[in-house]
Amino acid sequence: MDTQEHNEFYSLREENLRLKKINKVLADKAEAEFSRQAGSYSLFETNAILREELNQKNVELDNAFRELRERQAQLWNSSKLSALGEMAAGIAHEINNPLSILMAYFHFLEEEATKDRPSRDKIKYMVAKSKETALRISSIVNGLRNISRDASNDPKKVTTPRKLASLALDISREKFKANGIELSTGEDSKCWNYEVYANEVQMSQVLINLLNNAFDAIEKERKPWVKIFCYSNQSYLHLCVSDSGPGIDLKAKGKLFEPFFTTKEIGKGTGLGLSVSKGLMRQQGGDLFLDEGRRETCFVMKLPRRGVQ
Incomplete structure (x- = not known):
């Protein structure tokens, strides 16, 4: 994300906070306004004026939120196209x-x-x-x-971790190979063929985002590697991406999924990938999280298994 886009986003966020404060002040102001102008206005007239002001500010707030969502969507698409x-x-x-x-x-x-x-x-x-x-x-x-297309309106379909990984690896594999990064999958697990019911393209986009993050984290390592593997329990399937990178420090762990937060160099990331990816996962009834129980960096895509809940 460039400096101008970054500033625009934070300006919108500050504007949203400002409008919220205005709404609260206007509500608190009602009694004082009535007392001050009791000789000129009736209670009904005072409330009508304040209600009109509140409605106007709420319209401004809705517009600001809508613009913020549109800009976020544009940046997500920009981030995705940049990765592609x-x-x-x-x-x-x-x-x-x-x-x-x-x-x-x-x-x-x-x-x-x-x-x-x-x-x-x-x-x-x-x-x-x-x-x-x-x-x-x-x-x-x-x-x-x-x-690379917008799949937000695609219906959910039956798919498997193997299919999701195949879609992502088809357009990612050579990038890792060309940079001497070992990219492997844990083929020994039965859960590769377990079925999930999800938006296949969006889940592949999330996986590609995780692969790109892993690539950025390890491209300067001496013996870099990335592994995709899966495991499951009775209710959920977990598709994981782990890497040989230096790991994530404690301070950053608490902010990983916040919009605009990034540990990458300036110009390398928008800070939206993990935040938007987590939202996409939750839309599928799942989640995206960092497995803090592992020594290596490992992000987990959690999806409900089909037919077992």
Whole structure:
């Protein structure tokens, strides 16, 4: 978030507080106003004047709150697009690699086709591999298009942690690989296939935000790593992102989910990602929290399991 946007937000917040104080003062002022002007106004007239002033201030307050919400939504979208922009180079590599493989297969097919006796087995193999590679490229492009859109009006659907992780990793994996960061998933857990009922795109956006935060926290570590894993109890599924970073100090832990709070360098974060992500999780009947019981930094997406409550 740049300085101008930061100042605008805090100006709106201060304006909201100012209007609230005005409302209280006006309410407290009613009796004094009546006593002072008792000779000129009736109680009814005094109350009518104050009521009109209060209504006007409430309209101003509602407008300020609405503008604040709109600006917050704009900054969240800006933050999301910024994150997607950072991944663009990685996605280019992710697509270029299979494209190179695809071109190689086409070259081999062309050579094979010029032979007097082309091998049908070789041709079938290369066609199958070409199709597989093309589907991989299509998956990356569709994933980026899907994850970058506004999904606030999407209906909830049945999904799994495996699907959520797949959507996020499709457009994040190469960024970590290109920077020498080990990115792994705990495939040994049965809960990867447990079902949840949620807004799939928004949950993937939350996961991408957690991955980006982990990336920023560890990119200067000597042996950086990020792990996505899951566990569950009878009622809830927990999808976790942990990393090898230096951890979060005690003072910052209490402010992590406050709007505009960030531990990142100036220009690297809006301070809205965790706050908005927590709100999205709660809309799904879940939550987002820091697991303080673990030595490493670990954020947890908590979602109600489908059909067990």
